[in-house]
Amino acid sequence: MEWDSLISDRVRRLQPSRLTAIFQMGDGQDVISLAGGVPDPAFLPVERIREATDTVLSERGGEALNYGSGQGVLELREFLAARMSTDFMKIDPENIIITSGSQQGLDLVGRVLFDEGDKVLVRNPTYIGSINAWRSYNLKWEPVFSGGESDDLDRVMQPRPKLMYFVADYENPTGEMLSEARRRSLVKALIQYQAAVLEDDPYGQLRFEGERIPTMLELEAQHTGTGRIGGHVIYAGSFSKVLSPGLRVGWLVADKPLVARIMQIKQGANLCSSIFDQFVAYEASGDGFLDAHILKLRGWYAERRNAMIAAMERYFPPEVTFTRPHGGFFVMVTLPEGMDSIELLKRAVERGVVFIPGEAFHIREGGNNNLRLSFSRYKPELIDEGIRRLAEAIKEMIAERV
């Protein structure tokens, strides 16, 4: 039987992702992959996780290996609620639902909110995982905060979007921050238009320099002063970049009635997220370990960011520009107008370096002369070598244009 004769129309119209092939290029070959947003395995706290599993299994025994709460292990939700609470924002464990990575948070929010053809506002470019998670809904994606004119919130809020979505801190793919002024004007507009935003925050704690900007979740709580959490903001957090992505532990913070809706959908999706991983993440994070580890990660990743910026300054021709992120994993490079980053990728592969072409992150056409580079995976020397190879490919293409 041809299974395609039974496949849903929604799925049949999906194009296979070209990125899978790009990610696999780095696998086991003599290739420096600046493509994936993957931590260096050497940065993952193996010994701490081992101690945590020992403690969890000794103290909790079978409970840690059994079915558990669909909302998530209570101790972990209490830990996260206390950690995220501020003077202006008291988060209750009942505001939190644990997800199988923040990617499941994106999926669940989409499943709860979206109807076919809904309007969604994003920065353009945006995180490719949101496009992936939500592409079966045929959303009407519209850009906001992407250029000068799109700061006109009154215009983009009519008709009311179903959702706005941002990686506000050290954005994937650009590495940029959504400014505090934009966050504040957004929160006001959310209240005025009774609209909603999903704030996806995997990188916020990986700050190398600059002042911390409050999350939109906090700014909303400050602004309203009602004590209610998540009146217009859903927040997605993750242990993936600060502890371990392989554990797949993320969380959503949301208004309590919305948490109940999300749990209803989550039960059908996977009953509960790994109880073992939740206890391990909780146990490993405790006694100040998580904060101490994040401090180390900031130093380690900052060194790699510095290495990448220095290499780009050294090797790239002056007509190539790039972002200078203050945190996170990513840099976005802009080639001269008219140069195609997919053509560049072919040449880069021949030289043993890969990246993600910018068009993958764009909601419509555009981004053809952009590329996303990640500095998370390799030591500074390899980052330098990767950028050197990439620069060669760029210079070759530029030379051919003249």
Next chain:
Amino acid sequence: MEWDSLISDRVRRLQPSRLTAIFQMGDGQDVISLAGGVPDPAFLPVERIREATDTVLSERGGEALNYGSGQGVLELREFLAARMSTDFMKIDPENIIITSGSQQGLDLVGRVLFDEGDKVLVRNPTYIGSINAWRSYNLKWEPVFSGGESDDLDRVMQPRPKLMYFVADYENPTGEMLSEARRRSLVKALIQYQAAVLEDDPYGQLRFEGERIPTMLELEAQHTGTGRIGGHVIYAGSFSKVLSPGLRVGWLVADKPLVARIMQIKQGANLCSSIFDQFVAYEASGDGFLDAHILKLRGWYAERRNAMIAAMERYFPPEVTFTRPHGGFFVMVTLPEGMDSIELLKRAVERGVVFIPGEAFHIREGGNNNLRLSFSRYKPELIDEGIRRLAEAIKEMIAERV
């Protein structure tokens, strides 16, 4: 803002599950819960899991804590492929996709196949998790193999259903087996009508007595003899009942092009399942441990099944009948016609025992005089006490009817 004003129509029409309240009745109260299909935590191999995590972290280090394959850890897929292969059926690791529990397998199959209003054939009653996972599609559920007349496959196959779904071994909720004759006639009908079945098999290895009946996946491979796997059958397996549910490791076996479609959807759903849990499940299962553990589980659960049957024979009035399962976790009880198991539940709760009313498993009306009991969670003495309490409530209700 009222989030309900943004909720999808699909979600708004969902009724909150009454079962959540029933499951919670067992939590921390003086209640014997015969409701949930939850293993006894004492049966979970805590020490073996501890050894496995130590080995995994020593030998694989950060790899076990990082992002990994969306299809699933290769070693685990190889292990499962070898374990499931027979003389007639050679399963390739490429036929397998690891899921976050088999519940995610059900969800993903639904997301790949279903359009609104599709026809789906099931035994009635059926597993409540399938109803939960798929209820947003407004499926047309139709019964098959549920009574005499519905064995007429020619009738139920027209128009062609999008999917058939069975827990063929020690069915949840009845504890019954789908007979080999029915499986064989079904496989022939699948080929004749170019139709598909999802065979959900969490309990198949928990056989206490009786001959093993081949899976539909095997019977199809035998019947066609082509070497192709999953031409009409999707198989869902799980470590939840034989190793640990808290790890959330399940898998699907399917035709390779279908695996590719499912992976496409899974990437948006959670990128990959817990890499840590997959390595731990693989490591813990090796060196014959899984088979040895399953042998023990068979003995332990059989003892509890025996205790429940003996107690029902001792305490229940003769007008109450029940199934006598040869494996798995569940018994289905039938009260005299016209008696309502929801009314019975209220009285049972007062006596400190809970169960799931049969109507929860039924695709339409029906099952009002049925209840599902699980013998997985408690020691024989507590099972005996639970059934004694339940019998009191039943006798009280029967006495009032006269």
